[in-house]
Amino acid sequence: MKSPLTRSIPFWILLVASVGLAAAGAILISQHLGTMTKTLGDGSATGLEVYGGQSWIVVGAALVGAGALGVLLTLALAAASALIPTTAGAAAAAPATAVADGAAVLGLSDPEGALDAPATAQEIAPDGAEAAQADSEAAQDDAAEPADAVSAR
Incomplete structure (x- = not known):
């Protein structure tokens, strides 16, 4: 049985975008951290590499955090979707049955379809x-x- 969530395009967009953000942030962090480590180690570091590198590392960390949050949200949606049982036949018939049952409970009936007819001049x-x-x-x-x-x- 396939969950409706596996056929949901926004779900997959969220998952792919989250993983992409986390990967982009990790690449940004590793590049600038590597540059800072190398230049500070050999004594050729400039202010641009040190202070600019720190800022880029913070931006990368924010991207990794947003990606991780998106992946956690995707997992939470998948878990919630797994808890809700759905079948194709029951899901399609449920709204019509609920409306009919609600009308019967309230004592409402429309045998001739008067509720669907247009209003007359009178x-x-x-x-x-x-x-x-x-x-x-x-x-x-x-x-x-x-x-x-x-x-x-």
Whole structure:
């Protein structure tokens, strides 16, 4: 059984980049440390080789540390992935089953697919809106009625 993590491109990018950083840092450290040791030993060391070399060694150490941290993170992801059991069939069927079970637990059912249907005009403007329109028309009729009553007197 293959883990989904082994097919994950970001996982492999993290692993390769981490190992690359650690290797680059180790090469940087060994080159500058070797130069410093040689020049200090034979007395021909300059300030650039001594002080610049120390700075490059610190940069190399940071790269080695970042690479080591990335490798540890990769190992932690692999261990966590191994703890989570997954199978291809169960993983694909689980979301649909969970939604159906959740609807059954809540007492919700949609036998005709009404939840998937688009809203009708009556659902958007229910009868309450029509009643409000009828009320405003009745108010206009009442406002016109006293004027007729006054002229009839």
